[in-house]
Amino acid sequence: MSDYKKAKGKTSKAFELLWEALYYVEKTNNNALKAVIHRKISFLYDFFNKTQESTYHFQQALNFSKKIDIVKGSDRQQLNANYLNLASRKRNAGDFLQAMIYLDSLEFSKNMVSNGNYVYVASRIEKANLLINLKDPEKTAKILYKLKSDTDKKNTKHKTKIYFALGELNKSINQSDSAIYYYEQSLKFIDKLNFNVMLLPKVISELANQYVHKNRARKAYFLLKERIRITDSINNLRTDAYADLFEIKNSYLESIRKKDNLLEEKNSIIEEKEETQFLLKLVLALVILITIIIIFIGKMRLKLRKTILEKKQTELQSTLNKQKIEAKMELKSKELTSYALQLIDKDSAIDDLLNVLKEKAPSSYKSLSNKYKKGAENLWDEFNLRFTEVNSEFYTRLKEKHPNFTPTEQKHCALIKLKFTTKEMARILNIEAHSVNISRSRIRKKIGLKRSDSLETYVTNL
Numbered sequence: 001m002s003d004y005k006k007a008k009g010k011t012s013k014a015f016e017l018l019w020e021a022l023y024y025v026e027k028t029n030n031n032a033l034k035a036v037i038h039r040k041i042s043f044l045y046d047f048f049n050k051t052q053e054s055t056y057h058f059q060q061a062l063n064f065s066k067k068i069d070i071v072k073g074s075d076r077q078q079l080n081a082n083y084l085n086l087a088s089r090k091r092n093a094g095d096f097l098q099a100m101i102y103l104d105s106l107e108f109s110k111n112m113v114s115n116g117n118y119v120y121v122a123s124r125i126e127k128a129n130l131l132i133n134l135k136d137p138e139k140t141a142k143i144l145y146k147l148k149s150d151t152d153k154k155n156t157k158h159k160t161k162i163y164f165a166l167g168e169l170n171k172s173i174n175q176s177d178s179a180i181y182y183y184e185q186s187l188k189f190i191d192k193l194n195f196n197v198m199l200l201p202k203v204i205s206e207l208a209n210q211y212v213h214k215n216r217a218r219k220a221y222f223l224l225k226e227r228i229r230i231t232d233s234i235n236n237l238r239t240d241a242y243a244d245l246f247e248i249k250n251s252y253l254e255s256i257r258k259k260d261n262l263l264e265e266k267n268s269i270i271e272e273k274e275e276t277q278f279l280l281k282l283v284l285a286l287v288i289l290i291t292i293i294i295i296f297i298g299k300m301r302l303k304l305r306k307t308i309l310e311k312k313q314t315e316l317q318s319t320l321n322k323q324k325i326e327a328k329m330e331l332k333s334k335e336l337t338s339y340a341l342q343l344i345d346k347d348s349a350i351d352d353l354l355n356v357l358k359e360k361a362p363s364s365y366k367s368l369s370n371k372y373k374k375g376a377e378n379l380w381d382e383f384n385l386r387f388t389e390v391n392s393e394f395y396t397r398l399k400e401k402h403p404n405f406t407p408t409e410q411k412h413c414a415l416i417k418l419k420f421t422t423k424e425m426a427r428i429l430n431i432e433a434h435s436v437n438i439s440r441s442r443i444r445k446k447i448g449l450k451r452s453d454s455l456e457t458y459v460t461n462l
Contacts, residue, residue, distance in 0.1 A: 002040060007157075007195045015044055035064040035078040039085060047198070058085060080106045080119050084126060091130050100134075103127050116150060121158050128165050137173050144169060159189040160196040164203055171206065176213050183207040201231045387414050397462050404446060412439045416459045 002021070006014040018041050025033045039061035045054035065078040083102045090099035108120050124143050131140040147162050167182035186203050190196055204227040211220035388395070391414075398405065398413055405413070408429075415425045422440075426433045444455055 006044065007197070011044060011047060015041075018044070031064045031067045032078050035061045035068070035082065038064065039081060042085070058082070062086075076107055077117065077119050080108070080123065084119060084123050087123075087130070088126055091126070091133065096130060096133055099130050103130065116156075121147065121156075122161075125158065125161050125165055129168070132165070132168050132172055135172070137169060140165075140169050155193060157193055157195040160186055160193065160199060163189065164199065164206075167203075167206060171210065176210050180207065180210045180214070183210065201227050204230070384411070384414070387418075391417070394462065401462070402446060405443070409439060409443050409446075412436070412443060413459050413462075416440075416456055417462070419456065 002014045002017040005011075005017065018037055022034075022037045022041070025037060038057045042054045042056075042058035042061060045051075045057060062082045065082050068078055083105050087099045087102035090096075090102065103123060103126065106119075106123050108117065108123075124147055128140045128143045128147075131137075131143070144162060144166050147158070148166065151159055151162065163182045163186035167179045167186060170176075170179035170182060183203055183206055187200070187207070190200055190203070204223050208220040208223040208227065211217075211223065394414065394417065395410060398410060411429060412425065415428065420428070422433050422436045425436045429436070440455065444453075447455075447458060449455060449458060
């Protein structure tokens with residue numbers, strides 16, 4: 001609420017809320033809140049140019065922030081905020097080296113960075129302003145354009161300072177048109193968000209200077225008139241607010257103390273009566289809660305064990321089924337190979353008999369030879385039928401990868417998969433061994449295999 005009132009220019013009300021907050025938080029051991037409130041009071045004293053009071057409260061904020069137990073980044077924001085304030089004061093005083101040291105002391109968790117934490121964003125803006133003073137436009141631009149990108153689709157109050165800093169950056173590198181654009185954007189968001197109104201005189205002054213550089217004196221003149229009006233308004237606000245400041249602080253706190261004393265007397269009587277009853281209710285509630293938790297944990301453990309057991313059984317059954325299928329396929333492949341080899345042996349024996357008949361009984365040789373050749377033509381068809389039963393998806397995958405294979409080349413690939421020799425393949429296909437070698441060479445060329453690559457390995461992996 002105090003921040004909101006301050007942004008609206010209601011400084012007296014902002015002070016009043018902070019003194020009230022400080023009164024309550026001093027009764028606690030919450031060092032984080034104490035650091036926050038003292039720091040905000042310090043900012044308000046800065047507004048009235050009360051250096052001594054501002055320094056006192058800022059030192060209090062720093063002391064309380066150092067007392068916070070920082071565990072894995074928790075409450076680090078308070079200490080960071082105070083270091084950020086120190087950096088800003090040193091930069092304004094022209095001590096840029098010390099300001100950079102304070103900024104380098106800041107630590108942010110990944111969560112604070114990804115969520116656009118207020119202090120994190122403010123520290124990036126402060127570093128950009130410091131780099132402008134140090135004449136490092138490249139690093140400044142990297143920081144500011146990243147912040148601009150992160151806030152483009154958000155109506156965040158940081159936009160007022162981000163655009164002002166971008167104006168300062170472009171002014172430092174003599175880019176007047178861009179500087180004017182960003183100063184005007186800063187003014188736009190100050191007006192739109194009704195925030196950082198105290199920044200208005202500075203933005204207007206810088207914008208007027210840029211219009212002077214662009215030889216637009218009339219525009220600069222009206223801007224400077226507006227700046228004077230706003231500055232007078234702020235000075236009047238400071239005068240009026242400061243006149244009421246200490247009266248607000250003393251009278252309000254005294255009123256709060258009187259009310260607290262009266263309430264404490266009444267509450268002490270009520271608390272004594274309610275304490276015992278509350279403890280009994282608390283114990284009963286804890287017993288019921290613990291019982292429910294124990295029952296719930298027991299059910300969850302039982303359910304988890306059942307789920308794990310079912311999963312193991314499913315995995316075991318799946319493994320067994322897979323092993324059975326693999327064993328069955330291996331057995332069928334062996335049977336197929338054995339069958340083919342038997343056919344080849346049988347065919348070889350028939351050839352030997354035909355050669356004997358050709359010498360001993362030439363008259364019977366011709367009729368028996370024709371009959372055998374007709375039977376040999378059916379050898380591949382019978383073999384291919386058995387092969388397809390065992391390797392049902394082989395031809396499908398082969399056609400998908402190599403649709404340009406001829407039926408003969410597909411037959412050769414099937415026999416290669418079963419690791420038949422050139423002679424055995426020639427016997428089954430009823431062709432010459434030389435033709436088998438030519439076909440293998442064509443297959444290698446269509447696949448695109450190198451000389452060192454194995455055709456047998458490629459076909460087997462299909």
